[in-house]
Amino acid sequence: MHTVLQVKDVTKIYKKGQKPSLHKVSFQVCEGEFIGIMGASGSGKTTLLNVLSTIDKPTGGDVYLNNINLKSLTDTQAADFRRDHLGFIFQEYFLLDSLTIRENISVPLTLKKLPPDQIETMVTDLAKRFGIASQLEKYPNELSGGQRQRVSAARAIVKHPGLLFADEPTGALDSSSATELLEALKEANSVLNTTILMVTHDPYAASFASRIFLFKDGCIFRELHREKADRRRFYEQIVDEVAELDMDR
Numbered sequence: 001m002h003t004v005l006q007v008k009d010v011t012k013i014y015k016k017g018q019k020p021s022l023h024k025v026s027f028q029v030c031e032g033e034f035i036g037i038m039g040a041s042g043s044g045k046t047t048l049l050n051v052l053s054t055i056d057k058p059t060g061g062d063v064y065l066n067n068i069n070l071k072s073l074t075d076t077q078a079a080d081f082r083r084d085h086l087g088f089i090f091q092e093y094f095l096l097d098s099l100t101i102r103e104n105i106s107v108p109l110t111l112k113k114l115p116p117d118q119i120e121t122m123v124t125d126l127a128k129r130f131g132i133a134s135q136l137e138k139y140p141n142e143l144s145g146g147q148r149q150r151v152s153a154a155r156a157i158v159k160h161p162g163l164l165f166a167d168e169p170t171g172a173l174d175s176s177s178a179t180e181l182l183e184a185l186k187e188a189n190s191v192l193n194t195t196i197l198m199v200t201h202d203p204y205a206a207s208f209a210s211r212i213f214l215f216k217d218g219c220i221f222r223e224l225h226r227e228k229a230d231r232r233r234f235y236e237q238i239v240d241e242v243a244e245l246d247m248d249r
């Protein structure tokens with residue numbers, strides 16, 4: 001399986017004299033992995049996501065995404081790279097209220113100028129996977145929070161991003177909506193081979209990942225592998241680690 005993301009000795013110092021927010025962080029992610037990023041508030045998770053997604057630049061070290069060194073990109077190239085290769089899901093849904101759900105999910109494909117019938121097929125297929133096929137002609141304000149988040153996930157995945165970043169995607173959802181979203185992400189991961197990097201404080205959400213990096217003070221403090229453990233056992237392991245590291249917010 002090929003390496004999608006390579007992070008080498010990445011350091012981020014916001015202000016001279018300040019403690020590094022990331023300190024020589026190194027890891028690799030292979031295509032089709034589902035990575036969870038956990039850590040206490042202030043441990044560097046958002047900083048890492050910003051640096052990996054070309055939104056911010058590291059002070060030192062290198063990030064290779066699909067073998068492209070992000071350092072080599074100009075700001076305009078970085079914006080194009082984000083549009084063409086990366087997908088994002090945030091705690092907020094960021095849907096366009098004046099567009100239908102079908103139109104919202106179609107936006108990335110319309111921007112790519114794909115033929116309408118191809119867009120139609122891709123959007124309908126994905127909407128079925130995400131359990132929102134019957135909502136396609138509605139508007140965002142007619143949907144529940146959980147449904148809106150699945151729409152925003154479908155919009156991020158429909159363009160087949162090389163890497164999908166999810167930043168606290170279940171943060172605003174009740175537990176059953178969170179489960180529906182996480183199961184949909186897991187399905188996209190296993191069926192469509194979408195590579196996912198998800199920041200979360202929630203051990204339950206993290207238990208859907210196959211590998212987890214626990215951050216502390218800007219460094220990877222521990223790495224957990226799900227391997228053959230079922231999700232429940234993995235969840236228990238994560239809860240134990242979080243308690244041990246006192247990582248609760």
Ligand SMILES: Nc1ncnc2c1ncn2[C@@H]1O[C@H](COP(=O)(O)OP(=O)(O)OP(=O)(O)O)[C@@H](O)[C@H]1O
Nearest residue numbers: 014015020021039040041042043044045046047048
């Ligand atoms: N723009 C900035 N300027 C200066 N320091 C910053 C900036 N952004 C973050 N930091 C500092 O970097 C460190 C890591 O912050 P970061 O936001 O990455 O943590 P986090 O793990 O995402 O926290 P949370 O879970 O609360 O979102 C913190 O000490 C924070 O104060």
